[in-house]
Amino acid sequence: MISLADLQARIEQGALSPEAAIGQSLQAIGAQDRAIGAFVRHDASARAQAAGPLRGIAVGIKDIIDTADFPTEMGAAIYRGHQPRADAPVVMALKQAGATIIGKTTTTAFAANDPTATLNPHNHAHTPGGSSSGSAAAVAAGMIPLALGTQTGGSVIRPASFCGVAAIKPSYRLLPTVGVKCFSWTLDTVGLFGAGVRDVALGLAAMTRRSDLVVPSQLAAPRIGVVTQAFAGAPEPSGAEALQRAARAAEQAGATVREIAVPDVIAEAWRIHPDVQEFEAHQSLAWEYRQNYDAMPPLLRGRLDESKGGTPAEYDAAIDVTLRARQALATVLAEVDVLLTLSAPGAAPKGLTSTGDPRYNRLWTLMGVPCVNVPTLTAEGGLPVGVTVIAGFGDDAKALAAASFVEDALRE
Structure with missing residues (x-):
């Protein structure tokens, strides 16, 4: 895997140019992604930005997050070719920190149940997890040092575990979800994948301009x-x-x-998580489900069919x-x-x-x-x-x- 911390150190020391760092990721994508299938698309001519703490860092963006330079198709036929006019704030935060957005990574349809064709880099017979399948797999395969995903149930932490990478699902709303396809506004959270914990910490610190998130060299025993x-x-x-x-x-x-x-009450909260998630999903995906029912991905469509009887009273209780x-x-x-x-x-x-x-x-x-x-x-x-x-x-x-x-x- 590619360590963001290592890249930063080598760039700062002059041992590696930002352009060469981006070139390494492009070379790795070219060599590996045909087998893994972590990217929906990538920019083979991507270049490093001139300045910022993440200059020379190639980042993959989960394909439910809006990008002005790439289509955002959400893993769903309904949105094939959909091109946003603007970057989501989290994408702009990366660009402002000097990162290079190298491409869009695969997602299960609408970040729900229907799997992608992405393979686990450690064993191609197994899933990389989801819904942030491509982001976890791209980092695990050593294609990129940093990737964005989202989590509504377990879509950052679970694929990170399956792919053997570090990841953080930050505190709710530490990273804005504007410009991210909504599934559940109470739950949706943008997260990061990296080779190690210090790598995701550096990425999150640069995006949020919060230097306290950088892991100190000396750690107290918790x-x-x-x-x-x-x-x-x-x-x-x-x-x-x-x-x-x-x-x-x-x-x-x-x-x-x-x-x-x-x-x-905490165990009860575990039980009612689906009550919150599905009630909000029916509102977030109302246009897709009601106006494009036959084009909906089948597993998600079935899930919404089963949960359409949820009531406001049940939601309020949850x-x-x-x-x-x-x-x-x-x-x-x-x-x-x-x-x-x-x-x-x-x-x-x-x-x-x-x-x-x-x-x-x-x-x-x-x-x-x-x-x-x-x-x-x-x-x-x-x-x-x-x-x-x-x-x-x-x-x-x-x-x-x-x-x-x-x-x-x-x-x-």
Whole structure:
């Protein structure tokens, strides 16, 4: 993989020109993407910008995010050839930081269920996850150092785990979702993929102009609460092993680690996540579903068919649970610095009929808290499995620092 931090250091030292860095990504895309299929399209003549902390950094943009220089087709036939007039604010933030937008990465249709043809770089017989399939795969395959994705259930953290890359789903609305195809306005969050935790931290810091997000060179040992999410069902052996290994490594490196039981209202919030998501999706996708029903991707269409009976009263009750659960989670996080939990049930499923199960991600998306995937182990078939580090709302710097601590501990 290409480390953003390494590229930055080499460019600053004069050992690598920004143009050469972009050229490396173009060469890698040319060599690998025909097999992986991570990009919808890319600019083979892309050039480095003149200035900014991300000069020389090639970035892939998930194809539900508006770009003025590329079509935004959302993985759906309904939007084939659709060309936005303007860049989404997150794309402009990257450009203003000096990044080069090198292309659009694949997404499941409308960032929902219908898979892409993108393959897992570690094992082509397996899914890379979704819905940010291309972004995770492009970084994992060493084509680009940074990519944008989105998460409504588990669409950043799960593919990061399956592809063995670091990723952050930041605190809700740290990054604006204007110009991003809406699925659920309560849940949709823009996130980043990179080779390691420090890489995504540098990318997020540059985009937001928040220098406190950069992981410091000296890390304090965090207080970690392990949450097994028993309410979401048992993980596969590789998922359970990843969580145990990360907890053990962090403790051996000096962290205080203990298992935490969460209040019942938090488990209830996990249960009602779909009530919020589907009720809002019916409004966000009303034009597509009602005016273009036959052209809708089949899995998403079926999902909307099944959930069209949701009522405002059920939605309001779910929002009430959400607010109470967020308060309860803040109390839990007052006792520890971060939580450590599963990123996925296990390794990436075989085949391309499913992008995997987001059941261990959806609660934290609903809570709006920052989540960082840390690659943890390699399971059978060469498939990666990660864990998630979670901090309180707005504590993205704390989440990144603790995740970096765990990442370093796993290397020892």
